[in-house]
Amino acid sequence: MNQVLQELQPRLANIFNHLHQHPEVSWQEHNTTQYIANLLREANMEPHLFEDMTGLYVDIGKGTPKVGFRTDIDALWQEVNGVFQANHSCGHDGHMTMAIGTALLLKDMEHLLSGAVRILFQPAEEKAQGAHAFVEKGIIDDLKYLFGVHVRPLKELQDGTYAPALYHGAAKLFTGTIIGEETHGARPELGINVIEVGAAIVEGLQKIWTDPNISASVKMTQFNAGGTSTNIIPGKATFSIDARAQTNEVMEVITEGMERVKASVEAMYGAKIFLQVDAHIVAAIVNDEALQHMRAAITDVVGEKACAPPVVTPGGEDFHFYTYERPKLKATMLGLGCGVTPGLHHPQMTFNQDRLLIGVNIITRAILRAL
Template sequence: MKEILVNLQSRLDEIFTHLHEHAEVSWQEYQTTNFIAKLLKEAGMKPQLFEDMTGLYVDIGKGTPKVGFRTDIDALWQEVDGVFKANHSCGHDGHMTMAIGTALVLKEMEANLAGAVRILFQPAEEKAAGARAFVEKGVIDDLDYLFGVHVRPLKELQDGTYAPALYHGAARLFTGSIIGEEAHGARPELGINAIEVGAAIVDGLQKIWTDPNVSASVKMTQFNAGGTSTNIIPGKATFSIDSRAQTNEVMDAITAGIKRVIASVEVMYGAKVDLQVDANIVAALVNDEAMEHMRNAIIDVVGESACALPVVTPGGEDFHFYTYDRPNLKATMLGLGCGVTPGLHHPDMTFNRERLLTGVKIITKAISRAL
């Protein structure tokens, strides 16, 4: 594999620069999909695209793929230097670069592979929808193993260290509306004040108790009510709730608690409260066997001193829907310690791009071990 990797660093730099400069948001990754497909075709591979959505996958080796590697391909929409734009501030440009690099290396090794590998270029991770779309397409049905990767901030991993697993938390985001009754400010008894109903919901959320040994939080993050007149009691409001938990079981307990709060507030005030789930991300379900393959791959490439412990992080990742929906799938994510600063999702996020080649080496080793 050494000969294959000699000239790969400069190639990865070119690929990363293009992907970084041509970021696209979820479900609109058309140029990204076509760029990756063209690059893979030029390397002698046969990428498979979809007629009804962005994203693609490619198989390398003979037979039915049993080992897979997944990357996300979408970007965030955020303000950068005063202008709103698609921006790869979550590292997906780096993830794609490593996935392409891994595909190029595996293609060169194809004659010596012990089986077939599938590389997945998944859209809409930021919408927590792409993984389930791939599950529904049957893309992972034949896989026994699935690996992923995510760049990590300095507070989690030092530059040049690598973790064999990422234990992301669960996140569930709700939006709701309150329908009360407007009234004159002088006659509050004739109305149902949507602001007071919202305040009662906030108070109720603070009384949801879960396992204290598991990190969790639930809080209202948006609330809008009333107009420009200060003497009208508002009858309508909209709100958002952000809930987080380190395990899926605690997230389910929080969700049940939110529903109890809403039901009791409706009875207390005689208001109607509509609630819906806008986004749902499950917590990591890491397979020990897959994690061991990744741990040994890290040690093979960079040595035991650079192999960190698995990272427990409150952030979310829709990668974990693969194992949530397919419990028999053996999966883990490589945590790439590459000096991410100032932090993930910061508009000026940057990291040490030299670690991308190391990531390719570790991922290729993990895939070879799983095969």
């Protein structure tokens, strides 16, 4: 396997460069999907694409796949050097490269596999929608194990170290509208000032109490009200709220607290508040058996000293939606310590690409152990 890996290295470097230079945002990954599909076809694999969405998957080996590996394929939309554009600043270009490398490696040893493996190339991770779409299509229904990977910043993992699990937190992104009553600035008693309503919501959010031993936060991140006239009390506003919690249970407490805040502020001001969840990212549900397979694979490849403890991180990942919806699925994510700097989602994010080949080796061995 090591010889095949070394032969793969220059090819994977070219694949990474192409993916890095051709990013596409969530649900628009059309060229990315076709590029990956063509690579797999060239290697005598039969990728499965969808008529109604981007993304794909491929099965390697005989029988019904029981072990899977998932990568995300979308990029962020952000300002880079003064220009808004699609940008791979979350490492999905590296994740795709490792998934393709794993598929090529498994295909080379297909005659030795004791079962089938499914590689999932999932769209729209950044919108927290892609995993849900794959679950709806039944793509993971037959799987017993599912592995993933994510590059990690130096703050969490030193370059050249690898973690067998990533404990991401939960996140909910809300948008809302406040309907008050517009009136003249000289007669505030005749109106309902939505700015004051918004301030009451902010104050209410600060009174949502959760377990102090578990990291959590809830805060308003956007608020828009009023026009260009300063003598009009505005009667309509829109806002956004970002909620984070390290566990799904604490996120439920926050959600219930927000409903109480909404009801009490409506009653206090006589306003109408409409609130909806735009994105829900669940906290990690890591299976110990899958974690042990990943830890053993890391030790096999790089030794015990380079095997770091599982990482607890406040960031979110929609990979965990698979286990949230399918609790019997045994899953974990590999944390790839590759010197991500200045940090994830930074427009100039870079990392040590030499670690991608090691990632392929670890992922492949974890899959073989699960088989």
